[in-house]
Amino acid sequence: MSAGDWGSLFLLSVIWGGAFFFIDVAVAEVAPLTFVWLRLTLAAAALWLFLWARGQLPKLPVGAIGAMFVLALLNNAIPFVLFAWGQTRIDGGLSSILNATSPIWTVLVAHLFTGDERMTPGKVAGVLLGFAGVVTMLGPEIGSGGELTAQLACLGGAFCYALAGVWARRFRVLGIPPTSVAAWQLALAAATMFPLALAIERPWSAPMPSANAWGAILALALVCSAFAYVIYFRIIERAGATNALLVTILTPPTAILLSAMFLSEQLGIQHFAGLTLIAFGLAAIDGRVVNALAVRRPRQEA
Numbered sequence: 001m002s003a004g005d006w007g008s009l010f011l012l013s014v015i016w017g018g019a020f021f022f023i024d025v026a027v028a029e030v031a032p033l034t035f036v037w038l039r040l041t042l043a044a045a046a047l048w049l050f051l052w053a054r055g056q057l058p059k060l061p062v063g064a065i066g067a068m069f070v071l072a073l074l075n076n077a078i079p080f081v082l083f084a085w086g087q088t089r090i091d092g093g094l095s096s097i098l099n100a101t102s103p104i105w106t107v108l109v110a111h112l113f114t115g116d117e118r119m120t121p122g123k124v125a126g127v128l129l130g131f132a133g134v135v136t137m138l139g140p141e142i143g144s145g146g147e148l149t150a151q152l153a154c155l156g157g158a159f160c161y162a163l164a165g166v167w168a169r170r171f172r173v174l175g176i177p178p179t180s181v182a183a184w185q186l187a188l189a190a191a192t193m194f195p196l197a198l199a200i201e202r203p204w205s206a207p208m209p210s211a212n213a214w215g216a217i218l219a220l221a222l223v224c225s226a227f228a229y230v231i232y233f234r235i236i237e238r239a240g241a242t243n244a245l246l247v248t249i250l251t252p253p254t255a256i257l258l259s260a261m262f263l264s265e266q267l268g269i270q271h272f273a274g275l276t277l278i279a280f281g282l283a284a285i286d287g288r289v290v291n292a293l294a295v296r297r298p299r300q301e302a
Contacts (some may be wrong), residue, residue, distance in 0.1 A: 005238055012231045013247050017254025019224035020092035020099075023084060024263055025216035029209045032084040035217065037197040040076060040190035042221030047183045047229065058180035067170060068184050069192075075164035076189035079157035086157070089150035091265040096255035097137065097275045098154040100248045103282055104130035105162035113166055126285035133277030136270055178233040186225065249282050 026035050051058055060068060087095050104127055110117035138151055171181050197203055209217075232247075252275055259265040 002238075005235060008231055008235050009247055010250065012228060012235065013250030014254050015224055015228045015231070016247065017096060017251045018258055019220055019228075020083075020087070020096045020255040021258040021262065022216040022220045022224065023087050023095070024092040024259065024265075026209075026213050026220065027084050027088050029207075029213040030217070031197075031201040031203065031206065032081055032088065033193060033197040033201050034203040034206070035084055036077070036080045037190065037193035038217050039080065039221045039225065040186055040193055042218065043225035044183065044186035044190045046222050046226040047179075047186060050226065050230070051179060051183055056177075056179065058177075058183040060176065060180065060184050061174065064171070064174055064176065067167070068181070069188050071164055071167055071171075071181070072185040072188035072192065074160050074167060076185055077192050079160040079164075080189075081193075082153045082157035082160070086150040086153040090147055090154070091259055091267065092263070093252065093256035093259045093265055093267050094137070094151070094271055095154050096252040097267075097271060097278065098134075098151060099158050099161075100252055100275070100278050100282070101130055101134060101155065102158040102161040102165075103248055103285060104278070105159045106165050107285055109162045109166050114169070122284050126281040126283070129277050129281030129284060133274040133281060136277060137274035179230070182229040182233065249279055 023035075026039075030038070048058065083095055083099070107117075107119070107123045107127055111119045111123075134155065138148065168181065256267060
């Protein structure tokens with residue numbers, strides 16, 4: 001990747017690391033379903049306005065609406081709710097570490113449901129290291145009730161992202177631009193969350209959120225969703241999807257730092273140990289570090 005691509009990747013990691021911090025602030029005052037509905041609605045409106053201003057109003061073939069609705073559930077509605085609910089019980093830093101398992105789940109899902117992304121020895125090693133990291137984090141919490149359930153919810157959200165990544169492959173075949181996919185999935189997810197939030201949480205009966213909570217929701221919608229999608233898809237276009245996935249390794253440190261600085265949240269030794277194992281697992285799946293060492297060793301022997 002070029003220096004500009006690396007800069008975009010680090011910027012995206014800061015934005016998405018900040019997302020977990022903002023979720024902590026928002027769900028402290030706003031119920032999870034209502035919060036997700038607001039985030040999705042504002043993000044969809046912002047992205048559609050951005051594309052309209054550029055003369056790129058998103059188009060979608062009629063036959064692809066059903067598939068897009070499934071993507072909206074897997075990539076936005078369900079994982080957003082799971083992470084929002086989970087972060088009412090666990091810290092944002094821990095939530096970001098659990099989110100970093102998404103590529104590990106993706107390896108398994110792609111192996112089962114695609115014909116061109118099969119398991120390799122490096123990917124198998126990466127998956128095993130990743131699961132070792134998850135077990136390291138969850139082990140002390142087994143039997144503790146609420147916190148374990150919240151961590152499992154975040155893992156479920158990460159698994160949804162993996163399913164969404166494989167499901168989204170069909171839109172590339174249909175020739176639908178990535179930005180159009182993002183805009184439509186946000187809009188459909190917002191439409192899905194609207195009746196659920198109204199029926200289950202009755203947001204009109206809740207106290208008005210503070211300025212801090214509204215600021216967090218706006219930051220999540222405009223910066224961490226709409227703007228971040230533009231950066232993310234630009235990285236994919238310029239450097240490929242494999243390079244874009246490196247953001248999952250860089251995001252947790254940002255989330256942990258922000259939560260520690262502004263919310264006084266602290267993680268245990270087992271969480272950092274789990275993050276280390278997950279990072280090694282992602283490096284094994286990516287393969288570039290292993291390949292670089294394999295090339296360097298023969299040169300040194302020569």
